[in-house]
Amino acid sequence: MTLIENHTLTELHVGMQTASTRCLTRSDVELFSLMGGEIETAQVAPGGEGRLMAQASGCAALISWLLCNRLPGAGSAIVRHDLCSTGSVAVGDEITTEARILEIDGETGIVLFDCGCRNQDGHELLAGHVWLRAPQGKVYSEPEALPEITLRRHDAFARLMDACATRDPVRCAVVHPCDHDSLLGALEAMRQRLIVPVLVGPQAKIAATAAAAGVDLDGIEIVDVEHSHAAAQKSVDLAREGKVESLMKGSLHTDELMAAVVPSATGLRTNRRISHVFVLDVPAYSRPLLVTDAAINIAPTLEDKIDIVQNAIHLAHVLGVPEPKVAILSATEVVNIKIPSTMDAALLCKMADRGQITGGVLDGPLAFDNAISPDAARTKHIVSPVAGQADILVAPDLEAGNMLAKNMSYFAGADSAGIVLGARVPIVLTSRADNVRSRLASAAVMALVAHARRSK
Template sequence: MTVVPSTQSSSQPARQHAKYNRLVAIAQSLPKLKVAVAHPCDAASLSAVFEAAELGLIDPILVGPQTKITAAAQALGRPVATMRIVDAPHSAAAAEKAVDLVRAGEADALMKGSLHTDELMGAVVRREGGLRTARRISHCFVMDVPQHETALIITDAAVNIAPTLEDKIHIVQNAIDLARAMRVDPVRVAILSAMETVNPKVPSTIEAAALCKMADRGQITGAIVDGPLALDNAIDLGAAKIKKIQSPVAGQANVLVVPDLEAGNMLAKSLTFLADADAAGIVLGARVPIILTSRADSTITRLASCAVASLVADAQRKQLGVPEV
């Protein structure tokens, strides 16, 4: 296993990223993930590609203006001669060509470069030639929160603005499948609201109760699902005991399903900026996993995003009975 060094200054104690390092180590034992990287034309996005390739996580195909990609690599002092480059004149064309590579079977995942997320996702969800499936597309943060024993999956904080109950069935199932691909056992899903009781005046509590019954009846599979739960009694056993909540999920949740994008975005950013958490990101529900990295992401966060995508792709291969190569 290759442990990624901390990026903190020497005046601070080094952050340990045991949760992310574990994911990277598992992914290193798998075949390299063939990734079409859309428009990697700046130092941040291209350095993430080199880092993941050097650790044996991905086999990248760089899609975008060849002159810009080459210039960005030269600025980093990195050679791209050994990497395949598919020329595309601009970011929108790069997104479309990256999707086409997946459809042609030449790539098993997508990775966002230096283009807007909307551009990449627009190519993914287009009616003709996109990567839609029967599933609703959703986003998951895999969060490494200091002092919290396990990684937390938070969904959906980036794609579905105001999901319906039908949307949430897919959002929950996508997150469960992700957790299982990450070797989480058991998967404990908390459907979050502002309270832990069903209140007809609070729609998210009604939807939480419906989702739990769907899990009871096999409409959602692969996890223990409970809700509504407030955040405190979803992740803290002490809080759950004080409220006298009898549940196999309360206080032990490893998947947190938020009511809407606003709640999820605020929760994830609160953990990042107030609790020094890292947030790896992945989009699920398309034909292949989609790696979303930010220019502000640390090295280990970028690598964790690639590792998570590799685990998801491996789980998809096994489900389809495709042999490893």
């Protein structure tokens, strides 16, 4: 990738200018409303749809971005401004932001810019001056587009952490924590009083990883085994013996850990099918969303799906949803004998009617839009207690579930946590791509499940 460089004080001259254009999204306008005034809802025309608007003063954020990323660029520091705004901006407006150098003070390093913003009709929305201290040295950075803005209207993961605050930490076997992320993730979960870690793996490797990360393992129990296979089996043995209440995957493959978990004689199997549930906090959705199964069962049968659904319902109960709404997903909302997932959905719903699946309200088949959008459900005349307000999405197979969960994370900005259920103890399957927030949320979900098991 080609790096861009900033403009230092000695490289600037009067008359230099820059500009950018952005089409405002709903999140942009909501953010501007917080910066410059209350959100207004106007009518485009009599009987038309409401148009979300905000005061144009929020466009100052676009000027700040332009100066600190384009001209002079990285290393700039805004000192003051006299920007004045007129009018409003709305979703869909194309805002052009411009800046031009008027004066340069070589002694103080202060540069005066004439700045302004106008919309697609040429109407001036914001105008005035900005004084900034120009960078003295060169800074090279990757080209950066205008940032996409996501406003989080709720924080389900903060509530998870709060729910664990009054509970004792759970003893957890951390399986082969021999890389930076898996070790530090476990130690941070310990610091947050979610777990009491038992590190299972080659002691020398664990110690070397801790030394490289600059962390101290004094007082932390380490069970020394020779390799990752042995770590997986030893962790399972500790759970079978009741010495730990949960497992957390470290730097080994999921298949390697689950190979030790699933055997009936030596593993952690119960009479229920083992399945995985993603817990997603989607900024645009009104409640936490559970997606299953996206990690364990590749092509689940109808019998498998009974347990997959029941596991997810029980998790929802633990998370404080007393009667979760369960959407059985397919490509359509009608039963079609040529699409097996629609047949499975219909049978699962009938089994729930007969008490064979309990604790939740099921409906399906439902297409994804019908499951989460009340407008989509109304448009298709779907009358259902689940449609448009699902708490749980049951995918037809692992591929669909995995793509759905990752789309939520990478396209919709969702935070995600994950947990394996149906075994004797809850299991956290961390991913190398998980950030600290996701790792802690997964540990919190695991701790809540472990505490719920104690009360049985």
